[in-house]
Amino acid sequence: MAEGGAPIACDVLVLGGGMAGATAALAARDAGARVALVCRAPGSTALSGGAVSVAHDPSALPDAALSSRAGVVESARRIAASQLGHPYHVLRDRLDRLFTALEFATGQLSSILAPPSGRNRWLLTPFGKVHPAAACQHSMVAGDLAEVRGVLAVVALRGHLWWDAGLVASGAVRAQALGGPSPRVVPLDLFLWDEAALARPFDLARLLEAPGAAEEAGKMLAKRLPRGAGAALFPPVLGLSAGARVAERIGAAAGIPVAEFLSDLPSVPGLRLQRSIEERLQAAGVLVLRGEVHGAARPGCPVRAGGREVRAHAWVLATGRFVGGGIARRGELLEPALGLPVLASEGPFAEAGAHLATRPPAALTLRDSRSPQPLLSAGLKVDEELRPVDAEGRAVHDRLFAAGAVIGGHDQASDGTGMGVALFTGWLAGRSAAASARTRQLALPGGE
Amino acid sequence: MGEPKRYDVVVLGGGANGTGTARDCAMRGLSVLLLEKRDFACGASGASSGMIHGGIRYMLSDRKVTELACRDAGYIRRIAPHLVFRIPFLLPFASRAEEATLAERAAWYATEVYVGTYDLYQPLKGGKPSTRLSAAELYALEPSLRPGLGGAVTLDEWGIDGARLCLLNALSAEAHGAEVRTWTEATELVREEGRAVGVRWRDALTGEHGEARAGAILNATGAWSPRWGHANQVEVPMRPGKGVHLALDRRLSNYGIICKAVDGRQMFVMPHEEESIIGTTDDDFYGDPDDLEATSDEVAYLLEGAESLVPSVRRARLTRAFSGVRTTLYQYGRTEDALSREHQLLDHSVDGAAGLFSFVGGKLASYRAQSQEIADRLVDYLDVSPRPCRTHEEPLPGGERIEDPSELARRHGVPEAVARRIVYRHGSRARELLRLCDEDPRLKLSVCREEGVLAAEVVYLARHEKVRRLEDLRRRCRLAVAGCGGLDCARLAAQLVAHELAWDAEQLRAELHGLLELNWRERRPVLDGWQLAEEELLRAVHRGLGEV
Numbered sequence: 001m002a003e004g005g006a007p008i009a010c011d012v013l014v015l016g017g018g019m020a021g022a023t024a025a026l027a028a029r030d031a032g033a034r035v036a037l038v039c040r041a042p043g044s045t046a047l048s049g050g051a052v053s054v055a056h057d058p059s060a061l062p063d064a065a066l067s068s069r070a071g072v073v074e075s076a077r078r079i080a081a082s083q084l085g086h087p088y089h090v091l092r093d094r095l096d097r098l099f100t101a102l103e104f105a106t107g108q109l110s111s112i113l114a115p116p117s118g119r120n121r122w123l124l125t126p127f128g129k130v131h132p133a134a135a136c137q138h139s140m141v142a143g144d145l146a147e148v149r150g151v152l153a154v155v156a157l158r159g160h161l162w163w164d165a166g167l168v169a170s171g172a173v174r175a176q177a178l179g180g181p182s183p184r185v186v187p188l189d190l191f192l193w194d195e196a197a198l199a200r201p202f203d204l205a206r207l208l209e210a211p212g213a214a215e216e217a218g219k220m221l222a223k224r225l226p227r228g229a230g231a232a233l234f235p236p237v238l239g240l241s242a243g244a245r246v247a248e249r250i251g252a253a254a255g256i257p258v259a260e261f262l263s264d265l266p267s268v269p270g271l272r273l274q275r276s277i278e279e280r281l282q283a284a285g286v287l288v289l290r291g292e293v294h295g296a297a298r299p300g301c302p303v304r305a306g307g308r309e310v311r312a313h314a315w316v317l318a319t320g321r322f323v324g325g326g327i328a329r330r331g332e333l334l335e336p337a338l339g340l341p342v343l344a345s346e347g348p349f350a351e352a353g354a355h356l357a358t359r360p361p362a363a364l365t366l367r368d369s370r371s372p373q374p375l376l377s378a379g380l381k382v383d384e385e386l387r388p389v390d391a392e393g394r395a396v397h398d399r400l401f402a403a404g405a406v407i408g409g410h411d412q413a414s415d416g417t418g419m420g421v422a423l424f425t426g427w428l429a430g431r432s433a434a435a436s437a438r439t440r441q442l443a444l445p446g447g448e
Numbered sequence: 449m450g451e452p453k454r455y456d457v458v459v460l461g462g463g464a465n466g467t468g469t470a471r472d473c474a475m476r477g478l479s480v481l482l483l484e485k486r487d488f489a490c491g492a493s494g495a496s497s498g499m500i501h502g503g504i505r506y507m508l509s510d511r512k513v514t515e516l517a518c519r520d521a522g523y524i525r526r527i528a529p530h531l532v533f534r535i536p537f538l539l540p541f542a543s544r545a546e547e548a549t550l551a552e553r554a555a556w557y558a559t560e561v562y563v564g565t566y567d568l569y570q571p572l573k574g575g576k577p578s579t580r581l582s583a584a585e586l587y588a589l590e591p592s593l594r595p596g597l598g599g600a601v602t603l604d605e606w607g608i609d610g611a612r613l614c615l616l617n618a619l620s621a622e623a624h625g626a627e628v629r630t631w632t633e634a635t636e637l638v639r640e641e642g643r644a645v646g647v648r649w650r651d652a653l654t655g656e657h658g659e660a661r662a663g664a665i666l667n668a669t670g671a672w673s674p675r676w677g678h679a680n681q682v683e684v685p686m687r688p689g690k691g692v693h694l695a696l697d698r699r700l701s702n703y704g705i706i707c708k709a710v711d712g713r714q715m716f717v718m719p720h721e722e723e724s725i726i727g728t729t730d731d732d733f734y735g736d737p738d739d740l741e742a743t744s745d746e747v748a749y750l751l752e753g754a755e756s757l758v759p760s761v762r763r764a765r766l767t768r769a770f771s772g773v774r775t776t777l778y779q780y781g782r783t784e785d786a787l788s789r790e791h792q793l794l795d796h797s798v799d800g801a802a803g804l805f806s807f808v809g810g811k812l813a814s815y816r817a818q819s820q821e822i823a824d825r826l827v828d829y830l831d832v833s834p835r836p837c838r839t840h841e842e843p844l845p846g847g848e849r850i851e852d853p854s855e856l857a858r859r860h861g862v863p864e865a866v867a868r869r870i871v872y873r874h875g876s877r878a879r880e881l882l883r884l885c886d887e888d889p890r891l892k893l894s895v896c897r898e899e900g901v902l903a904a905e906v907v908y909l910a911r912h913e914k915v916r917r918l919e920d921l922r923r924r925c926r927l928a929v930a931g932c933g934g935l936d937c938a939r940l941a942a943q944l945v946a947h948e949l950a951w952d953a954e955q956l957r958a959e960l961h962g963l964l965e966l967n968w969r970e971r972r973p974v975l976d977g978w979q980l981a982e983e984e985l986l987r988a989v990h991r992g993l994g995e996v
Contacts, residue, residue, distance in 0.1 A: 044984075044988070047985060047988070048988075049992075049993055125993040125994065126939060126993070126994075127939060127957065127960075127990075127993055127994035127995070127996065128953045128957070129993065129994060129995045131992075131993060159890065160890065160893070161890050161891070161893050161903055161940070161943070161944070162893065162940065164943040164946075164947075166953075167943060167946075167953050167956065170952070170953035171953075194861070194889045195861075195889075195892075196889070196890070197889055197890045197891065197892035197893040197903070198892060198893075198894075262993060264939065264989045264993050264994070265935055265936065265985065265989055266936075321984060322980045322981040322983075322984045323981045323984050323985055325981075328977070328980075329975070329976050329977065329980050330976065330977055331762075331976065360744035360747075360748075360973075361744070361972060361973060361974065361975040361976060361980075362741075362742075362743065362744045362747075362972055362973040363744065365972040365975065367741075367969070368965075369964060369965055369968040369991075370991070375975060375980070376980075376983065376984060376987060411987070411991075413984045413985070413987045413988035413991070413992060414987045414988055414990075414991035414992040415992075416992065418988075418992075
């Protein structure tokens with residue numbers, strides 16, 4: 001993308017290229033809008049575990065069978081009812097569309113994401129926990145504890161210490177009572193050479209993409225499979241790109257469904273997801289600009305985005321929280337792109353409003369790290385149309401929408417709704433932006 | 449519980465004075481038990497500025513003290529050469545006003561003379577003499593200083609990892625026959641007929657408990673002394689003072705810089721290991737030493753002072769604020785800074801507990817001399833004639849030889865930068881540590897790239913350095929201490945320790961939680977800028993995926 005170039009005129013400008021921004025751009029595109037998207041660098045989506053966590057039931061009993069747990073939408077409703085600051089609460093009257101949004105996003109990203117069923121899949125994490133996800137990558141489907149029958153072979157890479165298969169399997173041991181499979185650790189002689197220890201997860205993923213490598217791993221697995229094995233679970237290094245189909249290739253060679261568990265950091269599946277998102281944006285005809293945004297005033301005005309001048313009728317702000325840089329604290333809390341007020345948070349300062357921004361960090365955090373932390377849930381406050389509002393509760397601009405983690409009020413990093421909020425608000429904001437741009441054009445032929 | 453075990457000396461407290469005295473007594477041939485209710489250096493020793501200074505500030509009151517301090521700094525360099533590093537300081541000639549006043553100019557001259565006098569003692573500790581720098585020379589050395597300074601005087605001091613210093617003393621004590629127990633609290637003093645004859649102890653991790661009998665008992669529990677004393681009907685008067693330091697994610701300056709806080713107190717910004725630290729506050733503290741946290745006010749005070757000479761500190765990334773409680777001698781009616789850093793050994797025979805002694809005051813830099821003095825008194829009291837003190841001669845574990853990091857890096861196939869950090873922490877024991885990589889090449893896996901920690905080191909620590917909890921690694925190899933807060937290393941290290949200590953998955957996650965909770969306490973007062981993004985990631989991984 002060259003510096004300079006002709007000014008770009010379009011209907012919708014999306015700021016941010018993670019799950020929220022991409023869903024917004026694709027939804028606006030789907031509604032017929034001309035869309036430009038500007039992104040600076042990979043953010044939370046690329047650093048995620050690689051699955052799409054939307055909601056899990058806050059009122060579920062710990063010993064309830066996995067297959068009998070509340071569905072995704074019902075779980076989101078329960079979160080909306082119990083957490084008043086949560087974006088699901090703000091959007092509580094529109095949650096009936098949540099599944100449509102999920103189907104849209106996974107449909108657009110069908111090269112990497114498997115279609116959702118409406119119930120959560122139960123996926124293991126490197127910490128030996130079971131994590132509910134409304135949708136996940138094709139390479140993870142076979143690891144759904146509610147679906148695996150018989151024995152789950154948890155693969156240990158004998159040459160690398162990054163993951164502990166025993167720890168991962170411990171999660172399945174506990175889930176056994178809830179209807180999960182019985183796990184068995186299966187050590188495989190993979191990455192057994194002297195310098196393998198120096199390899200990081202990305203290096204291992206690259207190695208498994210090499211011609212023949214997955215097939216060889218599959219053959220090795222076939223020899224070591226325990227009796228009654230229904231699926232095999234690998235560490236999350238099954239290829240850098242979804243197109244390499246590493247999980248599928250290992251599975252074909254081993255004669256058993258193969259999956260990877262979720263990733264912490266560094267995250268191969270997260271980066272893989274980001275890569276697929278960017279490929280899809282290009283294919284869908286979204287103009288992707290790379291770089292910073294300068295001189296942003298309000299929709300309709302020209303703005304410098306990635307070195308180009310862009311004029312768009314409607315904007316979607318999907319710049320993320322602290323990792324994405326959509327919200328920052330530099331002595332005080334601020335929204336750097338447009339200078340919007342940071343008003344939303346959860347916990348004891350949920351109603352602090354304008355005072356939130358200037359309180360010192362110690363005053364906005366609680367001693368017990370597990371408590372809701374107002375500082376980490378800080379972000380924009382939005383109305384039901386997802387328009388950021390000011391301290392008086394008025395929308396800042398008619399055609400400015402927010403999506404994803406830049407909206408505050410929930411601890412998106414850890415409450416298991418981050419991706420769900422991203423794609424739901426992205427989908428709604430993208431459609432609203434496209435619609436408002438259309439009305440704007442009808443009212444003012446020839447644009448502004 | 450069984451029969452009480454008998455020792456010559458029971459030492460309470462695993463800080464510098466406790467471990468130092470345990471080592472000294474054990475080396476003299478006494479039988480010793482050391483009890484620490486948490487881990488080594490969990491109090492003031494670990495939260496100090498990490499310096500073996502020569503006591504320049506005592507020159508005014510008593511030059512003898514400075515001479516002793518410098519001599520002892522030299523001894524510490526001799527016994528732990530790998531762990532001690534040079535920190536050159538600058539004392540810039542600064543005025544907060546536009547034009548320096550006459551009084552300020554006079555003070556600068558006095559500083560020059562003062563530091564010049566300190567030069568007389570520098571050879572005792574292997575320090576370099578001071579130099580007067582012109583303004584041009586000063587800015588050439590340290591361009592980040594604010595404009596308008598009139599020059600500076602240099603001052604040479606030594607830095608050290610206070611936590612490892614305590615650990616090495618404890619390991620040495622053990623090697624000389626002492627019994628050393630961490631996470632074991634002395635729950636009760638046992639008294640008989642006006643004498644303190646022993647303590648009852650309880651292991652917090654296993655629940656095991658017992659009684660130890662001793663000829664003499666040393667209470668070296670620092671800030672915890674008054675509370676422990678109160679519970680056992682002895683009085684330990686002191687003026688506890690809280691000191692806060694801020695840590696940055698990297699070195700902000702090449703040299704330590706002495707600056708003045710808004711109230712005129714002296715403070716510093718200095719490079720220390722891989723980071724810079726800003727310190728320190730000094731305020732009377734009557735709170736709970738188990739419940740220390742820096743306040744917003746202390747953070748702002750330190751930043752303001754540092755900013756007066758290093759303006760870029762406002763843009764720097766603060767990673768944490770750590771706090772400790774100094775134990776100064778009880779004095780009424782003096783300000784905190786005017787309190788003596790002298791020390792005292794209280795004899796509790798007046799409380800009807802003959803045989804119990806409490807150590808109050810002192811400083812990390814003179815821990816060895818203090819320990820020797822304590823050991824002399826205990827030997828006197830016990831009326832035995834053991835071997836003489838040798839703690840100034842015999843190296844601490846790893847201090848026997850200086851290893852060549854490049855040679856070790858080549859031999860074991862690890863990056864040289866990593867070998868350098870391992871040699872810094874382990875001295876000659878780096879050789880034994882790196883041999884683990886030959887036995888199992890997987891142990892070359894990097895656990896922390898910032899501190900240069902390999903999987904092999906974590907395993908070595910778990911086997912040889914009395915690691916009982918995951919957080920113990922914070923004090924042995926600075927695990928999860930730097931900017932990342934454990935993002936890359938915590939799970940991996942927990943897996944390795946779990947394997948060595950046979951923890952199950954539940955215990956592993958509980959240990960992870962403990963480690964992260966400690967970090968959170970130090971981080972939340974300074975969460976700002978990119979450190980906040982780091983915290984968001986940490987939370988996503990550990991709360992989100994790990995539910996720890």
